[in-house]
Amino acid sequence: MTHAVxxxxxxxSFGDLEVxxxxxxxxxxxxxxxxxxxSGSGKSTLLRCVNLLEQPTAGQVFVHGAELTDIDxxxxxxxxxxxMVFQQFNLFGxxxxxxxxxxxxxxxxxxxxxxxxxxxxxxLEKVGVAEKAKQYPAQLSGGQQQRxxxxxxxxxxxxxMLFDEPTSALDPELVGDVLGVxxxxxxxxxxxxxxxxEMQFAREVGDAVxxxxxxxxxxxxxxxxxxxxxxxxxxxxxxxxxxxxxxLDEEAAAPQ
Amino acid sequence: xxxxxxxxxxxxxxxxxxxxxxxxxxSLGIQYALFxxxxxxxxxxxxxxxxxxxxxxxxxxxxxxxxxLTIGMRNTVIYTVSGYVLGFFLGLVVALMxxxxxxxxxxxxxxxxxxFRGLPAIVxxxxxxxxVPIAFDDFELPYDPYGTVALALGLVSAAYLxxxxxxxxxxxxxxxxxxxRSLGMSQTRSTVTVVIPxxxxxxxxxxxxxxxxxxxxxxxxxxxxxxxxxxxLYKFGESLSTQTANSTPLxxxxxxxxxxxxxxxxxxxxxxxxxxxxxx
Ligand SMILES: Nc1ncnc2c1ncn2[C@@H]1O[C@H](COP(=O)(O)OP(=O)(O)O)[C@@H](O)[C@H]1O
Ligand SMILES: [Mg+2]
Numbered sequence: 133m134t135h136a137v138x139x140x141x142x143x144x145s146f147g148d149l150e151v152x153x154x155x156x157x158x159x160x161x162x163x164x165x166x167x168x169x170x171s172g173s174g175k176s177t178l179l180r181c182v183n184l185l186e187q188p189t190a191g192q193v194f195v196h197g198a199e200l201t202d203i204d205x206x207x208x209x210x211x212x213x214x215x216m217v218f219q220q221f222n223l224f225g226x227x228x229x230x231x232x233x234x235x236x237x238x239x240x241x242x243x244x245x246x247x248x249x250x251x252x253x254x255x256l257e258k259v260g261v262a263e264k265a266k267q268y269p270a271q272l273s274g275g276q277q278q279r280x281x282x283x284x285x286x287x288x289x290x291x292x293m294l295f296d297e298p299t300s301a302l303d304p305e306l307v308g309d310v311l312g313v314x315x316x317x318x319x320x321x322x323x324x325x326x327x328x329x330e331m332q333f334a335r336e337v338g339d340a341v342x343x344x345x346x347x348x349x350x351x352x353x354x355x356x357x358x359x360x361x362x363x364x365x366x367x368x369x370x371x372x373x374x375x376x377x378x379x380l381d382e383e384a385a386a387p388q
Numbered sequence: 389x390x391x392x393x394x395x396x397x398x399x400x401x402x403x404x405x406x407x408x409x410x411x412x413x414x415s416l417g418i419q420y421a422l423f424x425x426x427x428x429x430x431x432x433x434x435x436x437x438x439x440x441x442x443x444x445x446x447x448x449x450x451x452x453x454x455x456x457l458t459i460g461m462r463n464t465v466i467y468t469v470s471g472y473v474l475g476f477f478l479g480l481v482v483a484l485m486x487x488x489x490x491x492x493x494x495x496x497x498x499x500x501x502x503x504f505r506g507l508p509a510i511v512x513x514x515x516x517x518x519x520v521p522i523a524f525d526d527f528e529l530p531y532d533p534y535g536t537v538a539l540a541l542g543l544v545s546a547a548y549l550x551x552x553x554x555x556x557x558x559x560x561x562x563x564x565x566x567x568x569r570s571l572g573m574s575q576t577r578s579t580v581t582v583v584i585p586x587x588x589x590x591x592x593x594x595x596x597x598x599x600x601x602x603x604x605x606x607x608x609x610x611x612x613x614x615x616x617x618x619x620x621l622y623k624f625g626e627s628l629s630t631q632t633a634n635s636t637p638l639x640x641x642x643x644x645x646x647x648x649x650x651x652x653x654x655x656x657x658x659x660x661x662x663x664x665x666x667x668x
Contacts, residue, residue, distance in 0.1 A: 185570065209572065212571075218566070236573060239573065240577070281567075
């Protein structure tokens with residue numbers, strides 16, 4: 133059986149700055165893999181290399197056995213199999229919620245208008261914002277916008293969903309709605325690669341957790357191991373900071 | 389509260405003779421007085437009878453109607469709108485070339501913008517009116533003179549509009565393109581479906597401003613050389629003024645320009661205000 137996603141020796145540099153220093157990663161069909169790590173460690177870049185929003189400097193990306201890094205691949209066609217959800221939602225501001233979810237179906241998949249609208253409404257219902265279909269993104273809360281963004285990606289029938297800190301830009305009370313939708317997707321068997329700081333979500337929903345630091349995978353394994361019993365000092369340090377954010381001040385003051 | 393301040397002011401710091409507020413009031417009073425004196429002097433010095441006779445002559449004004457509207461105004465609107473439509477699409481193409489990955493496109497666009505933005509519009513019109521017929525024998529654009537004027541105005545306005553569109557395209561957040569690409573849209577498809585519609589919305593106020601400028605620039609097309617039927621507002625007023633040795637028709641033409649441009653200016657302010665609110 134082929135892997136849903138396979139990265140082999142992935143490198144990415146921006147000029148002199150080497151952001152990814154050789155990443156190997158596999159995600160199996162139906163798995164949820166969570167990526168954690170400090171800010172600037174290259175998590176977003178990794179995700180963006182998977183659907184080639186960034187061109188990797190070296191290494192290979194396979195999705196269901198097809199190589200995306202092959203220079204002759206039709207990248208627009210390949211990307212359709214990968215849904216992506218961004219930290220800043222990135223809904224199309226000039227289009228209504230319904231049009232946001234139908235536009236790519238119609239222009240890319242050439243679905244008839246009626247069919248695209250039906251699929252859109254089904255997905256909007258699934259994420260709980262069907263009643264907002266006629267409104268514009270600016271009229272929605274962040275949590276609602278992010279759920280529309282998820283519906284938009286789902287409507288393209290992706291084989292894999294990529295999430296880049298989908299709840300980091302949300303007010304705390306709206307985080308739960310979005311995580312709930314993602315949890316539901318995972319239960320339905322969607323293959324997901326999720327960059328997140330929500331440790332509870334990673335622990336409960338993730339099949340595997342991967343800790344990244346400075347462009348390398350430091351530690352990976354089942355959540356019970358990586359989050360609850362980390363082997364590496366850097367992972368422990370990071371988790372300590374994330375799980376006890378208020379202790380930081382005490383520690384900073386303590387050493388004297 | 390009042391007792392507090394008086395106590396404070398009466399305290400150790402010596403009180404200034406005039407507070408800044410009072411000084412400002414006095415200074416403003418002097419400015420107003422000067423303004424009134426200057427206006428009064430001008431009003432008294434002017435020869436009101438001559439002014440009325442030469443510039444606001446009701447009899448001369450009556451002679452300008454209805455042709456000043458049926459010929460002058462009509463042609464001004466046709467020239468400007470056709471030139472603007474052409475300039476709009478040409479400008480959009482030039483802006484996209486300017487931002488293209490293809491170096492030759494960028495160079496062509498840059499040359500185009502620099503030349504047509506740098507040349508006085510009247511030079512372009514003269515070249516069009518006299519140069520082109522000589523250079524291309526028997527060459528005639530359709531619907532002359534409307535075709536020639538639309539092309540001349542279109543070429544000039546496209547250079548300005550291209551720079552406006554470029555600013556708009558660059559103001560569309562990068563995340564919008566990334567979202568479009570992640571949904572499988574090609575580069576071209578994302579540009580057409582996502583970037584251009586948002587870019588145009590962003591630059592609607594400056595686009596309207598450029599329409600105002602073009603209404604005024606259209607007065608320069610007289611340089612192309614016309615017959616009476618194709619006179620626009622300025623040329624119509626100017627020729628009638630020369631014939632009758634009275635400036636009233638020209639004043640009238642000016643008033644009709646304002647009838648076109650002032651409402652547009654009002655619209656621009658409305659649009660800008662709306663955009664400011666929308667951005668919050
Ligand atoms: N387009 C880019 N050009 C230059 N540097 C970049 C670019 N994108 C990301 N970087 C750099 O790469 C590093 C990793 O960024 P990122 O992948 O966003 O980290 P994370 O998502 O883990 O916070 C950062 O130092 C960032 O400044
Ligand atoms: Mg990031």
